[in-house]
Amino acid sequence: MTTPDAAELRRRTQELLAAHPPATTDRTDFLKARFDAGLAWVHYPAGLGGLDAPRSLQSVVDTELAAAGAPDNDPRRIGIGLGMAAPTILGYGTDEQKQRFLRPLWVGEEVWCQLFSEPGAGSDLAALGTRAVRAGEDWVVDGQKVWTSSAHLARWAILIARTDPDQPKHRGISYFICDMTDPGVEVRPLRQITGEAEFNEVFLTGVRIPDSRRLGPVGEGWKVAQTTLMNERVSIGGARIPREGGMIGPVARTWRARPELRTHDLHQRLLGLWVEAEVARLAGTRLRQQLVAGQPGPEGSGMKLAFARLNQEISGLEVELLGEDGLLYSDWTMRRPELVDFTGHDAGYRYLRSKGNSIEGGTSEVLLNIVAERVLGLPAEPRNDKDVPWKDLTR
Amino acid sequence: MTAPTEETQAPDLLYSQAEDDLRAAVRSLLADRCDAPAVLARIESDAPYDQRLWKALAAGIGAAGLLVPEELGGQGAGHREAAVVLEELGRAVAPAPYLTSAVVATEILLALGALDGPVTELLRDLATGRKVAVLAVPFSALSPGAAQPAGVVADALEGTMTGVADAPAADVLLVPTTDGLYAVETGAEGVTVEPLVPLDLTRPLATVTLAKAPGTRLANGASAVFAVRRGLLAGAGLLASEQLGLAEWCLTETVRHTRERHQFNRPVGSFQALKHRMAQLWLEVVSARAAARNAADALATGSRDTPLAVAVAQAYCSKVAVHAAEECIQLHGGIGMTWEHPAHLYLKRAKADSIAYGTAGNHREVIAELVDLPAP
Numbered sequence: 001m002t003t004p005d006a007a008e009l010r011r012r013t014q015e016l017l018a019a020h021p022p023a024t025t026d027r028t029d030f031l032k033a034r035f036d037a038g039l040a041w042v043h044y045p046a047g048l049g050g051l052d053a054p055r056s057l058q059s060v061v062d063t064e065l066a067a068a069g070a071p072d073n074d075p076r077r078i079g080i081g082l083g084m085a086a087p088t089i090l091g092y093g094t095d096e097q098k099q100r101f102l103r104p105l106w107v108g109e110e111v112w113c114q115l116f117s118e119p120g121a122g123s124d125l126a127a128l129g130t131r132a133v134r135a136g137e138d139w140v141v142d143g144q145k146v147w148t149s150s151a152h153l154a155r156w157a158i159l160i161a162r163t164d165p166d167q168p169k170h171r172g173i174s175y176f177i178c179d180m181t182d183p184g185v186e187v188r189p190l191r192q193i194t195g196e197a198e199f200n201e202v203f204l205t206g207v208r209i210p211d212s213r214r215l216g217p218v219g220e221g222w223k224v225a226q227t228t229l230m231n232e233r234v235s236i237g238g239a240r241i242p243r244e245g246g247m248i249g250p251v252a253r254t255w256r257a258r259p260e261l262r263t264h265d266l267h268q269r270l271l272g273l274w275v276e277a278e279v280a281r282l283a284g285t286r287l288r289q290q291l292v293a294g295q296p297g298p299e300g301s302g303m304k305l306a307f308a309r310l311n312q313e314i315s316g317l318e319v320e321l322l323g324e325d326g327l328l329y330s331d332w333t334m335r336r337p338e339l340v341d342f343t344g345h346d347a348g349y350r351y352l353r354s355k356g357n358s359i360e361g362g363t364s365e366v367l368l369n370i371v372a373e374r375v376l377g378l379p380a381e382p383r384n385d386k387d388v389p390w391k392d393l394t395r
Numbered sequence: 396m397t398a399p400t401e402e403t404q405a406p407d408l409l410y411s412q413a414e415d416d417l418r419a420a421v422r423s424l425l426a427d428r429c430d431a432p433a434v435l436a437r438i439e440s441d442a443p444y445d446q447r448l449w450k451a452l453a454a455g456i457g458a459a460g461l462l463v464p465e466e467l468g469g470q471g472a473g474h475r476e477a478a479v480v481l482e483e484l485g486r487a488v489a490p491a492p493y494l495t496s497a498v499v500a501t502e503i504l505l506a507l508g509a510l511d512g513p514v515t516e517l518l519r520d521l522a523t524g525r526k527v528a529v530l531a532v533p534f535s536a537l538s539p540g541a542a543q544p545a546g547v548v549a550d551a552l553e554g555t556m557t558g559v560a561d562a563p564a565a566d567v568l569l570v571p572t573t574d575g576l577y578a579v580e581t582g583a584e585g586v587t588v589e590p591l592v593p594l595d596l597t598r599p600l601a602t603v604t605l606a607k608a609p610g611t612r613l614a615n616g617a618s619a620v621f622a623v624r625r626g627l628l629a630g631a632g633l634l635a636s637e638q639l640g641l642a643e644w645c646l647t648e649t650v651r652h653t654r655e656r657h658q659f660n661r662p663v664g665s666f667q668a669l670k671h672r673m674a675q676l677w678l679e680v681v682s683a684r685a686a687a688r689n690a691a692d693a694l695a696t697g698s699r700d701t702p703l704a705v706a707v708a709q710a711y712c713s714k715v716a717v718h719a720a721e722e723c724i725q726l727h728g729g730i731g732m733t734w735e736h737p738a739h740l741y742l743k744r745a746k747a748d749s750i751a752y753g754t755a756g757n758h759r760e761v762i763a764e765l766v767d768l769p770a771p
Contacts (some may be wrong), residue, residue: 282686285685382661
């Protein structure tokens with residue numbers, strides 16, 4: 001089969017719409033038909049929801065479908081599956097695994113979560129201690145994971161566990177697909193600073209995973225995990241925002257609407273942050289223009305740093321600006337949100353939740369090290385954990 | 396009340412091939428004629444500028460005429476290209492009257508819109524680098540209102556202007572008066588240019604005294620105010636590119652030094668405390684580049700957004716340049732405090748630049764007005 005071009009994709013999309021009119025077709029049935037027509041992610045292989053087409057042509061399909069009012073899979077709710085599990089399964093999975101997992105993942109019938117971080121392995125993820133011990137055709141897994149979003153909704157998880165404690169820490173890890181409905185998997189909500197339980201703790205006790213659900217060779221799970229983690233960072237800083245489009249927007253609007261709250265000190269700080277927010281927005285614009293021009297720069301790694309600090313400073317200012325109202329909080333009731341939503345909450349929530357922006361997806365301190373070493377070429381600090389068996393490391 | 400909306404046309408924040416070529420030419424010239432020992436020698440000499448360097452930059456490369464249309468002897472390029480020249484001049488802390496003459500004075504004359512007469516004659520001279528002209532107001536002036544206008548009595552000019560940048564190198568002074576804008580030859584009778592001792596040794600300052608000095612009237616009061624405002628806007632906007640180039644040099648040299656300098660049996664650049672400071676600086680430089688490019692592009696395209704783009708660039712880049720130069724001194728340790736090492740030239744230039752054409756605080760006040768975030 002030759003690589004389809006835009007016209008061919010448009011034709012196939014119209015065929016799909018004719019055979020399954022969105023108005024009279026069940027949502028899930030339509031999404032399954034779309035997957036089977038190779039129009040789910042067109043750059044994936046034929047038979048796995050794609051047509052081996054250039055990734056850039058996905059927009060041709062999406063535009064046609066949106067115009068026809070076709071249902072979409074909700075990429076936010078199933079973000080971990082789409083953004084992290086799928087590319088890893090595509091890259092390292094067996095044919096059988098790809099056939100079994102990709103379709104229900106894309107359709108949204110099966111939600112995924114990620115069992116990577118542990119209480120003792122955050123920034124130093126490769127220090128993880130969850131054990132997987134071979135028992136015949138199975139692996140028996142014991143350990144504890146943390147910061148797992150969607151674990152309470154998920155059917156499947158991508159999991160990394162230690163399979164050889166005698167190897168140095170990066171080499172004794174293997175990568176598995178874990179069935180969240182299996183005995184021994186216990187999900188507990190982890191209530192956070194905002195009062196919500198957006199994440200979970202997951203306890204694994206004698207969980208049996210068949211060897212057929214291992215991804216990649218035994219002992220090479222760290223390499224497989226790099227694929228997952230690279231895909232996690234790809235999207236950061238990518239969104240196009242208008243002036244005052246970020247957290248500075250609500251503060252600026254409050255400033256304009258409520259002159260009685262204004263003080264000279266707050267004015268100086270607001271203007272300083274307004275300038276920084278505008279400059280960060282321009283830096284994002286420049287980054288996108290570089291990508292379009294085929295000159296990807298290292299600036300992307302800096303954008304997350306900038307936005308984390310800005311979000312924290314701006315939301316801190318906002319609480320202070322609100323004065324008496326800043327003393328109040330919307331609701332401490334324990335809730336389990338499916339998504340992080342900054343703008344649907346009050347200033348106090350933004351202030352508290354944004355504290356996580358400099359921790360999640362790589363702490364600011366680790367990102368600064370990455371910038372210093374990979375962008376500026378500064379030497380790494382001496383390490384004493386690289387050639388030592390994991391079992392001999394201090395914990 | 397509504398928030399100001401985003402500009403409809405997205406600014407081009409990248410560099411074109413032609414701009415990269417121009418940068419290479421300027422950088423190569425400065426590497427040959429204007430390295431750190433040459434700058435140090437220059438600032439201790441009587442002549443503020445190296446005439447051969449200026450000739451090569453202004454006429455040889457054609458940098459002085461970038462803003463001037465071809466029919467007036469210029470290059471017919473624009474602010475984006477001039478900004479690239481300024482990045483390189485900042486990177487080299489080059490002593491050259493580029494910002495004052497080839498940008499501010501040139502922009503003022505262009506804004507007068509004359510098609511012939513003394514204005515176009517002077518423009519031709521500036522475009523080819525035959526003459527240097529500077530605006531006779533304090534270097535710190537943000538707006539025409541902050542300028543000190545001279546008085547005019549029977550066609551002769553009277554007045555004293557302090558802190559005029561590059562006046563010691565100027566052939567012509569552009570003097571705003573209550574009666575319009577005048578061109579005054581510095582060699583004329585009644586004109587005294589008294590050099591001051593500047594903080595930034597690479598950009599001379601002087602007090603200009605006019606006592607019954609003869610001048611040529613270029614514009615009336617209203618056009619003069621408009622043109623001077625336009626010149627100061629371009630000066631502030633493109634100064635951001637000089638600040639960017641300066642900050643980049645400071646970061647690059649600091650990284651290089653800390654990779655080589657060993658203490659405690661390690662390169663000092665391998666200590667996390669220092670790495671984080673340099674990574675933070677890198678992030679500021681990346682952001683300053685976006686802000687400076689945005690201002691240059693707005694000036695070049697005549698965007699309605701120009702006053703805001705310029706104010707944002709100045710409010711941001713001034714601080715980045717000073718921060719980069721201060722970190723450069725600190726992370727170089729004792730050597731950063733010596734006269735032989737060029738770091739002090741960068742700190743002095745960065746600090747003086749942070750006052751030039753308005754401080755960051757002045758520009759934040761402009762922003763408050765433009766985006767409707769009023770003071771209490």
